[in-house]
Amino acid sequence: MNFNDLGLKIGIELHVQVNSGKLFCRCPSNLSGKDAEFKLIRKLRTVSSELGEKDIVAEYELEKNKYAIYEMPEESSCLIEADEEPIMEIDNNALMTALQVSLMLNAKVVDVLQIMRKQVLDFSNTSSFQRTGILAMNGKVKTRTGIVNIDNIAIEEDAARKINETKEYVVYRLDRLGFPLIEISTGPNMNDPEQAKEVAQYIGMVLKSTGKIKPGIGTIRQDLNISIKGHPRIEIKGVQDLRAIPEIIRKEAERQLNEVKTGKKLESHVRKANIDNTTSYLRPMPGAARLYVETDHPVIMVTEDMIKTIKMPELISERVLNLESRYNINPQLANEIIRKNIDVDYFIHKFKNIDVDYLSHVLVEMEKEIEARFKLKAKFKKEEFEEVLSYYDKKEIAKEAVFDIFLEKAQGKRIDYGKYRIFSxxxxxxxxxxxxxxxxxxxxxxxxxxxxxxxxxxxxxxxxxxxxxxxx
Amino acid sequence: MKTGDFAKVITKDQELSGIIMPNSNNKTLFLKLENGYNIGINRKNIKKINVLNMKKETVKKEKVEIKSKKNLPVISLLHTGGTISSRIDYSTGAVMPAITPEELIEMFPELQEIANIKSRLLSNIASEDLRFGDYKIIAKEIEKEIRSGVDGIIIGHGTDTMHYTSAALSFILEDLGIPVILVGAQRSSDRGSSDAFLNLLSAAIFITKTDFSGICICMHENLNDKNCLILPGLKTRKMHTSRRDAFKAINDDAIALVNPENKKIDFFKHYNKKDKSKKLKIYPDMEEKVAIIRTHTNMSEKQFEFYKDYKGLIIEGTGLGHIPGGKNNQKIVDVVKKLAKKIPVVMTSQCVFGRVNMNVYSPQKILLDSGVIPGNDMTSETAFIKLAWLLKNKKTKVRELMTENLKGEINQRLKERHYIEDEF
Incomplete structure (x- = not known):
């Protein structure tokens, strides 16, 4: 397929969870595993949009005529998530992180941030809207194939988690509702599936470089906007794996091409990504005008003083390069050291008798090796690494003993270092x-x-x- | 350039297009971008503004036609303001009242199935701004509606002082033969999650499905959008700043529970039966110079002296009805004794739940002897309204009637259940 001839246009939307408290209340941003102490039953009604018409998507979701059961875990939700109390002021850590990301993506920060209410189409927000605001616009990312525009950077609250659905009701848990998210939307000016992946990867790397992003799977979610000549825009939700992006785009472009060939009247809609990188129909495209002012929050002046306090972190990519050249470590190891956030400088400084390559190897590979060879989940603390390596550094144990000792640790044994004493x-x-x-x-x-x-x-x-x- | 115009704003480093928003001021210009988001631009950073399109006058929507159905009862909906009947202008974010029957039916079409709705705006003020004169206006409008033969009246009211109004109407309206229900909302109706609808629907169902008459309040039972409580107009209080179940019966039972889905109604107490032949009389005058003072530690007699020119005073005492009266506070006792000789001084309790009893501790007995009137189990708000009403309408018997149960404001038998429910 020649994507240029197809007129392929791609845009990406990334959502990332910031590792801070909730955005508009003082609950921690923690998911709850246990059963909720309290449950709420709610009904939602369609409300007129600003055009005075009921939104087509709102109708689409609500014609199902269900009610919602909201699970309210005490450890991670309060009256604000229950829509029983007006919101508090925005979490400052989340705001400053979003500001930092905006500057890192060369975007122009707004003078005044206005929090908006974005009407939602289902029960995922108890208030029936999501709070969101544009913090910066017109950023830029350089890729190998050219510059990609970052149209908007928004700060917003995450939705509740859907737990279950029956014919009569939908169950949501309120723990995730209100997690702070940064939403980054690129312009629709990419036309190569590989470039889309590269951009998503780069933005993901920038986000991680702040050190303020929630770790773990699913904390960065991406949506794709795709269209080819003759086909209206399609939004694909829920792309979890970056590596799948090019294939999803190729398959979607192919699907659109087949649709265009049928000569049918085509409509813009939302699809969801499937495991096999195909997509399936989710719902019609929401109407545009579904945002109005969040009157319960004052506008936020983004002052020069605020911007001045922001330190630009070294990018992960730069840190990897620095580490490689500083200690002459191979790129793969250096990459892992940075990614795992291992304080390799500390160890190198402390254990001068240990060869840097071997030291890095122990820090990065030991857990993996034990897991691979002995099917043992191993997770060693910094102090444990320090303990074993200090014996080796002082030549009290042999290199061969290092692995055996870590293995014993993984097995939960107490270490008798006398047993490993080196003989002259x-x-x-x-x-x-x-x-x-x-x-x-x-x-x-x-x-x-x-x-x-x-x-x-x-x-x-x-x-x-x-x-x-x-x-x- | 004016609000609503579509403009291109050129700043020192970018060009932005959008609609100029009404919350703009001389420091900040707010713009609604084409993606629907609003942003603020510091006017100092603006180089130029080009108006591209003047504000389009919004095309009036086709009106919903309301046909009255002959077999349905008539409910009159009187609006006094507040969240309950507000709608949002999505383009500006401004909240405006939705008053006409058409607008109401558009917002709550199900009401049409229950009753023929007459809807009118009496005032549009926040409930904390209400004055005694407004109770008079409401009472007169109720009188008008009853004369026109309606089967029930719903009063849309701000929640903050809804229990003051319900208390006032309970004294002002004599020989009321139909239900008059105050309804509010804690969440504005622009939210799909607003409590307005369930409250309004429950009130309408309660009016049409029962033979109740009297003044009551209809609000959510708990945090679920399931049932609403019908609460006694004289023994109810707003007990939470924001929850949708903020209204609780105090020292009394709720009157009834309404499930609007299956239209099931459970009554918890006796009530006056509907009688449309009753001839309503209104006594709307109330004494202006009445106040509530709340006692606390570290008080000065000057705080009480302030009320020496008043015609009546409610003291919201601590515990069983106490004011500082020990050795160091004799001046306070002297001032209150003097006040009580001159004007009716009524003691209520800041505990909210329970009854005042001034016989238990000796300093309070002295107050009792000097004429302070125990407010029994009345809330401070109800006692305040009752005192203001008695001072104008039963001038010679204020002290006597203050301790007598006239309209259900005093409950002589407090039961175990007349308290905050134990959730655990």
């Missing part, structure tokens, strides 16, 4: 001498093998070989 060559010289005399027929390596059965991990193998050779 002098201590076993007599034993070597005797063995060499008795087993004259054996090769160096065979004798080495016998001795290593006893002293593996407790002696420097190279030095042992030296002794064997001396008596042969």
């Amino acid at each position: 060559a002098a201590e076993i010289e007599d034993e070597v001498k005797k063995l060499v005399k008795e087993k004259k027929e054996l090769s160096d390596n065979a004798i080495m093998g016998i001795l290593m059965q006893k002293y593996r991990g407790k002696i420097d193998a190279r030095k042992l070989m030296d002794i064997i050779r001396r008596y042969k």
